[in-house]
């Protein structure tokens with residue numbers, strides 16, 4: 001239950017209402033639940049209700065080693081404590097400072113006064129018939145966060161985001177969100193339709209990796225969930241730093257792909273600063289057509305995006321791929337295929353064709369399977385390695401372009 005729903009603070013604590021730190025603990029007895037028809041095998045059920053009677057604590061999650069070193073120095077703790085905290089946060093993935101057992105009791109008590117770990121548990125879960133799982137998370141987000149990761153808590157707004165876990169043989173890929181909503185406004189995307197609610201913090205981005213049930217067996221991550229990751233650059237890059245640093249998750253950059261529509265200035269920074277893979281939402285090689293479904297084309301034309309990418313080397317470990325959603329009668333002609341071949345000539349890359357998942361008030365359907373197959377063949381025959389991406393989680397609205405952060409109760 002969120003603080004907003006529990007604004008009236010009781011004037012005194014009864015024996016059934018205990019006050020601990022910033023939580024009221026409601027102790028409800030077994031009989032209450034029997035009367036309510038709830039089957040419960042315990043004598044009592046403890047319902048923790050955040051009453052927000054203390055100042056909001058600062059999250060440790062999302063901090064890099066440098067920041068943790070500064071933090072422990074400010075708290076008068078030994079320097080080596082910073083690395084220990086990083087281990088507890090990102091390797092052992094504890095949920096509370098109290099669980100950091102190689103820190104002295106005094107150190108834990110001191111840290112707990114001001115800080116918390118900051119993992120946000122999921123508030124909803126849906127499971128697809130193909131095993132894909134969609135998690136819903138509440139987040140605190142800010143319109144300013146793209147410019148300044150240290151936003152005043154008072155300026156934060158509550159939003160909802162989704163993360164999708166896609167199992168595939170021995171792989172478990174987490175598709176993570178970086179913003180609540182999105183301000184790019186792509187007309188074929190449910191996230192774009194809902195508008196922009198704010199940038200997520202690095203803490204909330206990393207929290208998705210820890211809070212999902214598959215946390216310990218994730219093999220890959222794609223920044224393809226809600227939001228445009230390069231529109232929230234500082235927080236996304238911080239999250240990638242934590243995922244790839246040896247004091248953090250210690251993942252190889254090869255396990256991470258960032259998907260963008262091509263936010264040019266930050267795309268250049270990403271290509272200069274980061275070794276992870278890149279995926280570009282291309283969807284149409286012709287400027288005016290692309291503009292009609294992707295307003296961002298007006299600011300960052302796709303030809304400029306491709307020209308920039310061609311300045312970088314993708315023949316080694318780092319890969320670039322292009323996403324191309326197939327709309328019947330709009331972008332699936334031979335002329336489109338030929339324009340793509342011309343546009344990407346000389347670039348070591350892959351093309352992923354995506355079947356479109358119909359959304360309301362968008363005029364196009366997905367292309368017919370035979371059209372998609374012919375399009376693929378044409379590209380492959382001209383040397384552009386092309387695959388059709390399998391659609392996953394469509395029955396729970398977890399497939400590409402379907403994430404909308406709708407609040408669903410845990411099932």
Ligand code: SF4
Pocket residue numbers: 182183184185186189190191192193225226227228261281401
């Ligand atoms: S497709 Fe990506 S960039 Fe476009 S509105 Fe959706 S989330 Fe934003």
